[in-house]
Amino acid sequence: MANNATDGYGALFNPFSICNVEIPNRIVFQPHFTALGSADGLPTDAHRSYHEARAAGGAGLLIFESMSVHPEGKMSRHFVDAWDPKVIEPFKKIVNAVHKHGSKFFGQLTHSGHTSLEHPTPIMWAPTQIQEPYTNFMPKPMGKIDIKATIEGFAISAKNLISAGFDGIEIKIAHDGLLRSFASPFFNHRRDEYGGTFEKRMRICIEVLEAIKKSIGSDVPVGVRLCLNEFTPWGYDLDYGLKMAQHLEASGFVDYFNCDAGTFSSYWMEIPPFAVAQGSFQNLNIALKKQSKLPVIAFGRLKEPGLAARIIERKEADFIGMARQLIADPNTPNKIRTGRSDEIRECIACNTCAHQVGRERAIRCTQNPNAGRENEINDLDASPASKSKMVLVVGAGPAGMKVAEVAARRGHNVMILEKSDRVGGQLILAAKQPLHDEVLSVSHYLETQLRKLKVQIVFNTAVNAEVIRESGADVVVLATGSRPRLPENAARKYDFPNKDLGDLSASLGRQVLPQIPGINGENVYSADEVMHGNSTIGKRVVVIEESGHWESCGTAEYLADQGHEVYLITSRSMVGGDLEGANQHLFVERAVKKSIKILTNSSLLSISNSGVELKSSMDPNNSFKIPCDAVVPIIGRNSEENLYIELVDLDGIKVPEYELIRVGDAIAPRTLELIIYEATLVGSRI
Ligand code: SF4
16 A cells, blocks of 8 residues: 555555565554354354454454364354364455455464353363452363363464465464463463473463464464563563563564453453553553564554554554554544544543453444444445435434434434533533543544534524424434433423332332432532532532442542542442443542542432431441531433423324434433444434
């Protein structure tokens, strides 16, 4: 590919070779589990379209996710069985689809060893019978016959992939899997030729590499995804990681390194969420590049084109590895190359994708509704509408903007009415939470698209039935969002008025209903009020966490950062229970540092001027009090539906003369990923 890059990022678009395979540019789609594999271990058509989209988007090299080399080495039921020759034919279609766009395609091989996503796990293999500390399941210590079968499995699997047309092979001595545990002094206590000294711990890795080279020929590139630092108290550090790299390189069987860090027990470093700063792992990339004569792929939240180009220019690495950025926007390389970096849909490091596949469900992305669904939807290329309609969207939050974007792309004439003076809706409040500013990339991207599509957004406009009638719209989309679930917000016109439920909430063990004595007090604030910057809130604040998500955790942290003394209290067994694991872990770590007092298994009984009364599920016969100046009960949200009720009446009898659609939180409050997906579907069918 010619170096025709603009914006000064040309360094990213110079070809570079690994062995005799020329990679057209420096952007690598990193291997990651997608859970798109079939239940019988085959690659699928969903894999084909997923990878073709990234190849079409301009990535120079794609590395297909970890595949198992042995029937007892599958980390998930959705792992592809590379050892099985049945994979060759379906893989040929996927390889061809990638090659069609000029990209090169490598495949990553692993034995999952003592790590599994299944729960309970199948029998797992390990050098020694020591469990990964994150898990409760013990592996089987391997015999020599198992080691031999594993090495043979790598060789057979590599041959299968090369037969299918892959351009190279990568093995994983990285965040999960067997080979890293053999190399690790913590996990490997063997006293035979595969343990006891550094060389013996590395022996299986060298034998695997040698067997692969013998099986596919020395001219086919073979690389190693290498964990350079395990980032656990018991794990190995960068010095040890570099020693491993040196040993592997000296074997002569390795053609490139792909950097990595973290393990299943430190997965916040393996798939770093937004709390881990971009480029945090650059010291690891640089250290390996300095030491090695082989091509090096850098890793670690490298989404920003300027940073990526600088790394290449300064020779701190030869390639830039991107996984999540290309999940969020497969066209990132092409946008950088053609001077459209301002149109990139940035990964916000929310880790919804990791949360999803960690539960063995097909990959999804908050920003990109197409991810993992490339065969089903395309928000950028939905089919043109048969008739152009006047579409009026009420609300410029993510749901409203996404409907507007997709509808406008399809040829509709779209206008958005927004009651505030800016776009974003709840994203604006979410972005005020500590370390959450990247979430604004969602509204920034959508706003940029709407501007290009010439969608008019009218701000500071309150909407009622008359405004809608006078607009003459053919289709009205209500994206009015939601509001905190507090008594004055929760009651709908057709609910029982102020039904007194006594202490039912407390007896439920959770405050799912906002009927708590004292909840209407002047010392009670909603999360939205707090995040809007209510200055009168007192020093000592109790946040009641019944959302399991960022609304409560982020609000508590925001208050702590503002100098408040904060209690975060939940009736559940943990706070932030619905957060993705890495985010949840790092939140609790920060909460402890910020002196947020976390109280679990505690139900709110009542609120008074002087504090809250609680009941612990550990001691249900006794209540206890916590003095405080303010209480922020976060017990869910309710749909903002007054306008909808005004338009259709309570029973839906009034039939408007236009098509009326609700979307997003206005129907039922949900996660951002689901809202964007639903809005895409709505925009696609208008
Ligand atoms: Fe990035 Fe979140 Fe999408 Fe994953 S789900 S790729 S972290 S935006």
